[in-house]
Amino acid sequence: MPIILGIDGGGTSTVAVLSDETGQVLAKVVGGSSNPTAISRLQFESELAKIISKLKEQNENAFEKVECCFAGLSGVKELSFEKIAKSVIQQFYDDTVSIIIENDACIALFSGTLGMPGIVQIAGTGAITYCLDSHNNSYRAGGWGYLFDDEGSGYDLGREALKAVVKSYDHRGTETVLTEKVLNHFQIDSVTKIVDCIYNDEHPRAIIAPLSRYVIEAAEEGDYVAQVILSRAAQQYILAIEACASQARWDVRKELPTVLAGGVFTNFNLFYDVLMKQPMNFQLQFLQPKLIPVGGAIIGGLKQLNEEVTTEFIQNFAEQMKMKY
């Protein structure tokens, strides 16, 4: 029975697991950041090696039986660090073990499509759209960072909440329950005090992105301003999804699987409704991820080994990780 080593590498933490094709999790390690755009090359190499060593310690027997390592690493493709990542992992294995380095968007896709081609719209603190077509070509849109390209990200939605609050205050915009929610959040009694809360902080992004949840709350409560914000974000998701879809080559099928991944989409049903109201040129089938992203990495490994992704695998893996998406 083949064993897969799956890695989900991000800017905040890195998760690595050993799993077999039935979804039996044989080892699991959570480490620090492995995004090389945020840390040095040496730190990147040592963090990755440390995490893999720990997996080995946890279950040396399973570790030795790994037939494929599939890693979804953020920031690695941007720096062309695929070879570096591969050589770190190669130290642990001989040449018979296949090692695949992909970006983190790829495993987010697989966690929803279960290894099939499709599109994933990610919206966490940042936003990016990734597409893998029927001929294994990949495309991306967005992901150019928070300073000029992040529509629909948590940071963007939080910023739109602040915009709406100050525009309501100085008579440029209509009233919104966002005002009350944002004032409560900062425990302040006047809109003018928002400026101090935001600009005095060294990392305003970390202050602003969490406000996105109030946009979602307010939209659920029927607040018009919040609903307009979500509708505009949905327009941007569709724009990016269709930009990818139109370049890709699809084998005939009716609907394109489109995974919505990341913290912004926690209320999937809300976004499903908002998205379905948008005009579209493609028929999109919106999907929730069925596993956390590292599950997508295991699926990538199974795919590489031509193993089927069974319902048993999904259920077992989700159960054992106890972190269903």
Added chain:
Amino acid sequence: MPIILGIDGGGTSTVAVLSDETGQVLAKVVGGSSNPTAISRLQFESELAKIISKLKEQNENAFEKVECCFAGLSGVKELSFEKIAKSVIQQFYDDTVSIIIENDACIALFSGTLGMPGIVQIAGTGAITYCLDSHNNSYRAGGWGYLFDDEGSGYDLGREALKAVVKSYDHRGTETVLTEKVLNHFQIDSVTKIVDCIYNDEHPRAIIAPLSRYVIEAAEEGDYVAQVILSRAAQQYILAIEACASQARWDVRKELPTVLAGGVFTNFNLFYDVLMKQPMNFQLQFLQPKLIPVGGAIIGGLKQLNEEVTTEFIQNFAEQMKMKY
């Protein structure tokens, strides 16, 4: 003949002059930042005192004859520092000299309306709208800073240029000459390298705001994408102008004087055309500033002394400052 001390205090530099009612400039000093939101209270006080001392040194005779000091200081109202600013200036004069502390937007308004009520839309690196009505009430909209409220500022236009370039690159947007202009600006050969140019800098705002000039260039050349960016900015200016205008009390008159001030509006005719295409609820008369902002401070002083602002004053002052707006 009354002499006025006028001060234009900003985040980058502070300009102070002594002028009489004929526009004869009797002393002129350019100092550093006097925006207390950017420097400490002590630095603020000492910079202001230093600048005034230098004016005195330059022309002690004229300095002693000052009947009014009118200062337009950025950031002072935000921190309720009017009293502090006043007490610094009061050290140089007895109680017969009137000292008026206003924000910098007020003198920008006066530099265009020559002391009359009206509205000023400022768009430099940042953006703010200020209005002084016929009954001396003031209103403002915008100016909440670059993180969430700066539509139509130089920073905003520069960011929109970058958005347009990356959206064109990843098939979300249409082609635009902004791509060529931005690549030339950074001396790079690929859009993907923009990320490094922007995010590796400690002060991305200072990198992004200057790109606004390419939006204006491209719009002049007929680029559709750039024209849409300017049109959206114009919508935001009108929104802010009308938000102020609708709260204000105006004595009957046909058109509201609306000054366009700041570096973004250097090509006044272009913005005039773009603005006149927007739907409006008020009749607005768009005006170019006739003097640099410190001239607006002198006008504020003349107004305080019930002196007329003559054509002679405007011509002389502009000529002597050799910095016609």
